[in-house]
Amino acid sequence: MKRHVFSGTMAAMLALLPLAVMGETKLVLDGSTTLGPLAKAFAEYFMQQNPGVKISVSESGSGNGAKSLINGTCHIATMSRAMKPEEVQAAAAKGVNVVAHIIAVDALPVLVHPSNPVKDLTVQQVKDIFLGKITNWKEVGGPNMKIVKISRDTNSGTYECFEELVMNNEKMANDVEYVGSNGAVRQRVMSTPAAIGYAGLAFVDKKVKALKINGVAPCPVTARNKTYPIARPLYMYTNGEPKKGSTLERFINLHKTKKGREIVEEIGFVPAD
Amino acid sequence: MSPPQANRSGLLLSAGAQRRQRVARMLGQSFLFAVASVSAVAVLFIFVFIVRDAVPFFSWERLRGFFTSTRWYPSGSPPEFGALAIIYGSAMVTVGAVVVAVPLGIAAAVCLSDVLPFGARQIIKPVIEILAAIPSVAYGFFALVVFAPLLQEHGGRVLAVMVWLLGLPLCALAVLVLSDMLSRLAGHHGRKGPQGVIAAILGCLFAGLLIWLSRMAAAVQIDSGTNALNVALILGIMALPTVVSVSEDALQAAGRELREGSYALGATRAETLLNVVVPAASGGISAAVILGFMRAIGETMVVWMASGNAAQLPQPFYNFLMPVRTLTATIAGDMGEADHVTGSERYHVLFVMALVLLLISFGCNSVSEWIIWRRRKRLGV
Numbered sequence: 001m002k003r004h005v006f007s008g009t010m011a012a013m014l015a016l017l018p019l020a021v022m023g024e025t026k027l028v029l030d031g032s033t034t035l036g037p038l039a040k041a042f043a044e045y046f047m048q049q050n051p052g053v054k055i056s057v058s059e060s061g062s063g064n065g066a067k068s069l070i071n072g073t074c075h076i077a078t079m080s081r082a083m084k085p086e087e088v089q090a091a092a093a094k095g096v097n098v099v100a101h102i103i104a105v106d107a108l109p110v111l112v113h114p115s116n117p118v119k120d121l122t123v124q125q126v127k128d129i130f131l132g133k134i135t136n137w138k139e140v141g142g143p144n145m146k147i148v149k150i151s152r153d154t155n156s157g158t159y160e161c162f163e164e165l166v167m168n169n170e171k172m173a174n175d176v177e178y179v180g181s182n183g184a185v186r187q188r189v190m191s192t193p194a195a196i197g198y199a200g201l202a203f204v205d206k207k208v209k210a211l212k213i214n215g216v217a218p219c220p221v222t223a224r225n226k227t228y229p230i231a232r233p234l235y236m237y238t239n240g241e242p243k244k245g246s247t248l249e250r251f252i253n254l255h256k257t258k259k260g261r262e263i264v265e266e267i268g269f270v271p272a273d
Numbered sequence: 274m275s276p277p278q279a280n281r282s283g284l285l286l287s288a289g290a291q292r293r294q295r296v297a298r299m300l301g302q303s304f305l306f307a308v309a310s311v312s313a314v315a316v317l318f319i320f321v322f323i324v325r326d327a328v329p330f331f332s333w334e335r336l337r338g339f340f341t342s343t344r345w346y347p348s349g350s351p352p353e354f355g356a357l358a359i360i361y362g363s364a365m366v367t368v369g370a371v372v373v374a375v376p377l378g379i380a381a382a383v384c385l386s387d388v389l390p391f392g393a394r395q396i397i398k399p400v401i402e403i404l405a406a407i408p409s410v411a412y413g414f415f416a417l418v419v420f421a422p423l424l425q426e427h428g429g430r431v432l433a434v435m436v437w438l439l440g441l442p443l444c445a446l447a448v449l450v451l452s453d454m455l456s457r458l459a460g461h462h463g464r465k466g467p468q469g470v471i472a473a474i475l476g477c478l479f480a481g482l483l484i485w486l487s488r489m490a491a492a493v494q495i496d497s498g499t500n501a502l503n504v505a506l507i508l509g510i511m512a513l514p515t516v517v518s519v520s521e522d523a524l525q526a527a528g529r530e531l532r533e534g535s536y537a538l539g540a541t542r543a544e545t546l547l548n549v550v551v552p553a554a555s556g557g558i559s560a561a562v563i564l565g566f567m568r569a570i571g572e573t574m575v576v577w578m579a580s581g582n583a584a585q586l587p588q589p590f591y592n593f594l595m596p597v598r599t600l601t602a603t604i605a606g607d608m609g610e611a612d613h614v615t616g617s618e619r620y621h622v623l624f625v626m627a628l629v630l631l632l633i634s635f636g637c638n639s640v641s642e643w644i645i646w647r648r649r650k651r652l653g654v
Contacts, residue, residue, distance in 0.1 A: 064609040148497045153582070154348040155609040163348075171346045174358070177499060177596050178582040180606065184417070191422040194496060
């Protein structure tokens with residue numbers, strides 16, 4: 001008798017479990033570490049406004065985000081670069097229709113240690129530093145120290161943007177150090193007096209110094225009006241246009257709402273106009 | 274005395290029972306064999322899949338470029354896949370890790386098995402094994418956040434400390450051995466007075482040498498704390514528990530009789546250790562060294578976070594203070610972009626790197642097996 005009661009209860013619980021799970025909507029985001037803080041802030045706000053929606057944000061790099069969207073393992077691919085033609089082709093081959101939404105605009109500040117007296121550089125000087133033509137800080141008005149160059153790894157949208165806008169697709173010197181995330185770039189620069197690196201605008205704080213490039217300091221205004229030379233749009237890609245009124249559509253359009261723009265500015269990006 | 278009409282069939286199984294038992298035994302044996310061979314089959318499958326995806330990269334120019342060029346630009350146009358600097362980086366940090374882990378590990382194992390009292394061994398061995406349980410990402414985090422800035426700010430001082438740590442025991446040993454040899458040559462062997470004088474003079478000489486070396490080390494400026502030295506030290510600490518555990522087991526397995534026989538012949542503890550016990554355990558100790566080597570070469574997280582990931586050959590070749598890139602970190606770092614559909618050469622070259630690592634592991638295993646086989650043959654066991 002006792003055994004029957006126990007197994008009956010277990011069976012009932014197991015039968016009800018799918019119902020408990022079915023009541024939730026899940027949204028999976030994957031992709032860029034630059035967009036990470038923004039995606040997480042959006043997710044937090046959205047989950048607060050809509051209980052019953054579970055949003056998970058992964059940051060494995062823009063390239064991985066595109067792959068996830070193509071393979072169907074995420075709903076939204078957050079990318080800090082546009083999808084490459086090969087990625088769009090691969091998506092079409094799998095029946096995935098990629099639609100781009102520009103969520104915000106980012107500027108790539110060039111970061112140095114706060115103790116470094118250098119205040120600004122030209123794009124050409126930054127390029128020469130990363131090419132290995134300029135090797136010592138004294139050549140650009142700094143102290144007599146060998147420049148330690150920190151770059152994002154080739155997996156990242158931040159890297160590809162820097163490669164395109166600063167390096168003009170020329171190959172960096174072979175003593176450039178590669179790190180795995182924007183946070184790691186900031187960590188290396190803030191602990192190495194001779195370092196130079198680049199990350200997203202969201203990662204600038206008191207512990208690192210952002211240089212003026214061509215006389216223009218990176219900030220939301222200069223990013224939006226394109227006077228800061230190293231600026232790029234930030235994307236969220238979906239599989240097809242989101243259905244009107246669906247959770248996905250409301251999340252994608254969050255950046256257009258007043259609260260969404262506030263969040264974007266709080267994080268340090270520029271709302272897309 | 275059993276009765277003449279004893280029922281013999283009570284002691285023998287019937288034919289049916291015999292058949293059932295035979296079937297059950299076969300089933301049991303096949304099941305255990307299948308379970309045991311799963312691991313062998315898994316390794317075989319890994320090998321097959323890696324070779325299958327590495328083969329498309331194979332062509333004479335590409336392989337030649339892979340092994341001889343140091344230009345690693347997988348995302349450039351045109352892309353270049355020269356992995357010489359990366360293979361050298363892997364070799365460099367592994368050699369560094371082995372240099373750190375093997376002497377320390379064997380010395381620790383000898384201490385644990387023969388020198389320290391049993392109570393100390395009971396406490397110290399579990400503590401060393403806890404070092405093996407720390408996740409490698411924790412080591413990597415420590416290397417990046419604590420050790421790299423330390424090397425950058427106080428690099429000279431850290432190097433000077435290392436010179437003293439390594440130099441003091443070596444110099445003490447050298448003083449003892451040399452003073453003994455010199456006093457023997459001078460004909461004063463056995464007399465403590467003259468030997469003491471020689472030892473004092475040699476001690477001053479070696480102390481002066483150490484001070485000079487440490488002054489030179491303290492003057493070194495380390496530009497970047499994420500370099501081969503950082504990673505080699507951390508990898509050495511990671512490989513240490515493996516080396517200590519396996520060596521210590523090998524030393525214990527040498528047996529009490531061996532040690533007691535040696536003492537009975539009048540040998541001192543040092544002579545027993547150096548001439549009897551360690552050679553007897555040499556097979557196990559070589560296995561420990563090779564295990565430590567394999568642990569160091571296969572480590573990914575620590576090198577990805579703290580080695581600097583610069584695909585360059587250090588100038589000069591023994592310069593551990595420059596950032597390097599290893600095979601494992603390259604595979605981990607480039608995996609995301611190297612999608613099968615969007616750039617096949619970039620994808621397949623990562624499998625070639627994985628194949629190189631796999632072949633190195635197989636090579637190490639074979640060497641270890643050969644050492645054990647040769648020892649067994651020599652001992653006639």
